[in-house]
Amino acid sequence: MTTSLASVTLEVADVAAAERFYAAAFGLGPRLRLRAGEAPTSGFRGFSLSLTVAQPADVDAYLGAALRLGAKALKPASKSLWGYGGVVQAPDGTIWKAATSAKKDSGPAKKEFNQIVLLLGAEDVKASKQFYVEQGLTVGKSFGGKYVEFTSEESAVKLALYKRRGLAKDVGVDAEGSGSHRIVLNGTTATPFTDPDGFTWEPAPVASPSA
Template sequence: MTSIESVTLEVPDPTVANAFYTTAFGLGTQVGVRASEAPTTGFRGFALSLVVSQPSTVDSLVGTALDAGATVLKPVEKSFWGYGGVVRAPDGAIWKVAASSKKDTGPATRQVDEIVLLLGVADVAATKRFYVDRGLAAAKSFGRKYVEFAAPSGHVKLALYERSFAAKDAGVSPDGTGSHRIVLGSDAGNFTDPDGFTWEAASA
């Protein structure tokens, strides 16, 4: 089964970006950075979501991200689906931190249970077909609104939204041009999807 082993964010200064992500989220090898000056403006068409177990973990991760230089796009709050908020990293990447639980059920931790890459695409059904043809398995599908693909433990989960909904969920305008500034690493080889997102061999 094809899946995303890692994602690489293209940033102006990898040293600065690495320092931010180490301090903010303490992520391991699933998220990396590399230098790029590719032009980009506005919404880059994606958000990375950190799924955690309880509100105290959300508060801790968002708090360290803000202390390290992130800005708030959506303040942390309770909603009908759980508890969470959205921030923008200094390099421009959008991060959502969320828990389905609205109450803490144990001691505070900084454990990230799952990383989900949310892509905003022009045609969810067409992009779903594209990825299924390349070996990804759809785990959840809601017509042309949302698709979530299966992923082994320790891999980055991929989900598709219609672009305007993805932007609304992130708290930004859907307008944007230029490079996505993200590369998806997998065992599926090198290709570009219908919305211009680049995949590379994970070992590249």
């Protein structure tokens, strides 16, 4: 059976506050769920979420909304060789990136995203890649021990693995961290499992979305 990622659940200290933030800042619908959780965590939680959008104006629209609602800027939006993007940390501590491969706007800003990508920081990318292949995921792109991207035709959220220190550098934080990841991956799995880096998968819930 092919495993796919239907949504992610963030564990937050204040569910009502997080619901208000995500509804106003990103509007992600059933792809993002929230539940109460105060498991000890410190520093980098080992993952980030990315919104890929069509143009720089859309990046600014998402990041601007997040900052007005209390997010912290980690990397201000800027141009690079690959496009345009920036990184913020939501009030609940989750790191979000908004990015586009386009370097010029083609129209007015729209708060619309093409895809959500969950990047998991892996200590051993090759070992984690093999683990996920054994769980039924299919590799789409692979760059040795640095980065792996899984195909996402049946997934509402694209999954990718990034060397932990590389991911931390990309989002502008120190790589050190410990404790709970404060995230659960919801997929087409019959039983829960945990990957080599401690990220837990649970069967996708069928109830109405929390955010």
